[in-house]
Amino acid sequence: MRAGSPAARAGAFVAVALALFCVQLDFFALNLALPGIAEELGVTVSAAQWTLSSYMLAIGCFFVIGGRVGDVFGRRGTLLAGTALFTAGSVGCALAPGLGPLVAARIAQGVGAAFVFPVAVAVITNTFPERTRAKALGAVFGVANIGTALGPFVGGGFTEGPGWRWIFWLMVPLSLLSVLTALVYVPDSRDPSASRELDLLGCALLVSSLASLTLAVERGDAWGWNSTRVLVLFAVAVVAGGLFLVRERLARHPLIDLRLFRNVPYVLVTGMGSLSNMGYGVTVFLSTLYLQGVRGLSPLLAGTVFLAPALLVALSGPLGARLAPHMRPTAVMALAGACAGTGMYALTQVTAWWLYVPVFAWCGLGLGLGWTFSSVATQQIVAPARAGEASGVLLTFLVTLGAIALAGAAAGISAMTPQRSPEEAYDVILRLGGLVVLTAAVAVTAVRHRPGVRGGHGRRVDPAGAGRSAT
Structure with a gap:
């Protein structure tokens, strides 16, 4: 074809x-x-x-x-x-x-x-x-x-x-x-x-580091954060990650061109997208516990409540595409963060169904736009020849940090109960998450206006951070 x-x-x-x-x-x-x-x-x-x-x-x-x-x-x-x-x-x-x-x-x-x-x-x-x-x-x-x-x-x-x-x-x-x-x-x-x-040694070091880190944060609450297994896994993650960075600097054909991280718009998009995905995972996790544990809904009814925010998550993809011709990628990401942060915080302030569901939907729109548009934005600010690599790096951050956020939420719930009720613990975590996402949105807005930070709107930035015309 x-x-x-x-x-x-x-x-x-x-x-x-x-x-x-x-x-x-x-x-x-x-x-x-x-x-x-x-x-x-x-x-x-x-x-x-x-x-x-x-x-x-x-x-x-x-x-x-x-x-x-x-x-x-x-x-x-x-x-x-x-x-x-x-x-x-x-x-x-x-x-x-x-x-x-x-x-x-x-x-x-x-x-x-x-x-x-x-x-x-x-x-x-x-x-x-x-x-x-x-x-x-x-x-x-x-x-x-x-x-x-x-x-x-x-x-x-x-x-x-x-x-x-x-x-x-x-x-x-x-x-x-x-x-x-x-x-x-x-x-x-x-x-x-x-x-x-293919940099096979780099592949092995990367998998070892990410596997150890992900396994440690996934099982840390169950095994104990001070247990030997968890501490050894964290040590392996750090050592393998350090060796991977050394390998990528020396390899003739690296798995990741580290110059990619000199591309400031790419770093901003990746950071904001990662926070949005972390917020989405934590919000879905806590809302599932709330709807079934506090509200007493069945799995089917809880899934039905999720249709409202999930519908706006689905619409966030086309919405991002409509915004792309008119706004720089970093501006869209900052807007998504503002929407997501306010939604997460507001979700802890409402209990009535007539208000809970639309606020949940607003939260889904912001978080969905953040982690969905990050993939679209990456393709706007990185050369097409390296599109797979840049997308892979972005998605690695999204998933790995998402796992860390979920583990942190679970550990936070364990630490706060039974001194507090589960509902109070859920609210504390959601408020903290909302404030973090809002703060990041403000930071992205501030950094993107610095001289030399560009990307999108007819200008493409290559992995080394040197811009060149897309035309």
Whole structure:
């Protein structure tokens, strides 16, 4: 299929949108299914939590690798391989006879998703012309965010109905359709300047560091933050991370060009997007506990309440695309942070349903715009040849810091109860999170007005931080 043709653009859009829809739906559907998984497999809910932890561990560790593999060896093949592995993992999850096989299949799903997400963004970037690229990315994330919106509802509904395994069976035909569409329509693209070599030592060090860090923060509350296991994992994360940075400075063909972090707009977008994703994860987590533990709603009813904010999360993708031609990426991110921060704080002040639901929806709009538009903005301020790498780095920050935020929220709840009621503990964490996001939005606004900080609106910034005209 000829790159840039109408058929290639339409096919790439369908393949990428379907793949991302499945990844997002899978990510957000399983939270409400944990009690059902634990009951059927005869394990504790704490043990069943590994189905979430293992997925997050795998996806966080391989984002950068997936993005760089696509840049170096071809994005079409990487997208196909990632989606196929995600599909196989979904079948494995649906058929898993016990917790061990289920966790293994979830790891396969996570690795597949880690290859799909950054490469999917790069496929759209390199298939659509610059004048329609932001609109296409916004529409893709709009479809993907429908998966985010439906996730809690599907998870709760299947758990109460035919069973949690149907969450994974639903993924299989949709993922297969994505594979077939990509096979026929998606053109190949890659970084023409990159050597056909992958920094394997850098990959190993990065995975070791991220895996140790993610595992430590995921299990720290259960194992004890002062336990030997957790302290050793943190030590491994620090040592491996330091060695990775040394390796990337010395390698002939590094996995990550560290000059990327001289690109100030990219750093601002990545920071604000990461905070938005952290806020989204914490808000969903605390609201789930509040709706079921304090309000006493069933998983299905709790999932129904989530439809309001999730709908605005889905709309945040197209909204970002509409804002992109008129505002610089950093300005959109600051606006998203202001909306998200006020929503998180206001959520702790209301209890009446007639006000709680719309405030929850406002919060979802700001947080959704923040972490969704960060991927769109990255493609506006980084050269297309390095789109996969930049997207992979961004997504690694989003997922890893999201895991740290969730662990911090869980630890905060444990520390504050039983001295305070659970509802009071939830409110304290949400208020603190809202203030952090608001402060970051103010900081982004201040920094983006400094001389020399530019990006977007016809100007592209390459990974080394040196701007050049996009035209």
